[in-house]
Amino acid sequence: xxxxxxxxxxxxxxxxxxxxxxxxxxxxxxxxxxxxxxxxxxxxxxxxxxxxxxxxxxxxxxxxxxxxxxxxxxxxxxxxxxxxxxxxxxxxxxxxxxxxxxxxxxxxxxxxxxxxxxxxxxxxxxxx
Numbered sequence: 656x657x658x659x660x661x662x663x664x665x666x667x668x669x670x671x672x673x674x675x676x677x678x679x680x681x682x683x684x685x686x687x688x689x690x691x692x693x694x695x696x697x698x699x700x701x702x703x704x705x706x707x708x709x710x711x712x713x714x715x716x717x718x719x720x721x722x723x724x725x726x727x728x729x730x731x732x733x734x735x736x737x738x739x740x741x742x743x744x745x746x747x748x749x750x751x752x753x754x755x756x757x758x759x760x761x762x763x764x765x766x767x768x769x770x771x772x773x774x775x776x777x778x779x780x781x782x783x
Contacts, residue, residue: 665713669709669713672705672708672709672712673685673689673701673705673706673709676700676704676705678696678700680697680700680701684697685697685701688700688701688702689701689702689706723735726739726740740778741778742774742778745773745774745776745778746773746774748773749772749773749774752773
């Protein structure tokens, strides 16, 4: 019963996020814009801005929830958080190294890749 209620709440929030914004869209105009083959302002706003944002929010939320559940199941600790395996320390170490050696300025695109690499190394180091 709780899951059904949360699912309905999620659908309601998605509907509200499609209607709300700088330009508030009436329900009928949003529905017509979503399903109409003609190019109009409401359709462009919904399909190009609001719908991708809503889908991304659902995907990221599901991924974060799943990763938290996996971490808690892996460590068998209901209070587990990313700092337990050194994720925060690894990310801070990479930030310090990147700033110290000047890697942060010329390679801004590679910063997330370096962070991911060092977090992976930090995660494996307690098990070595």
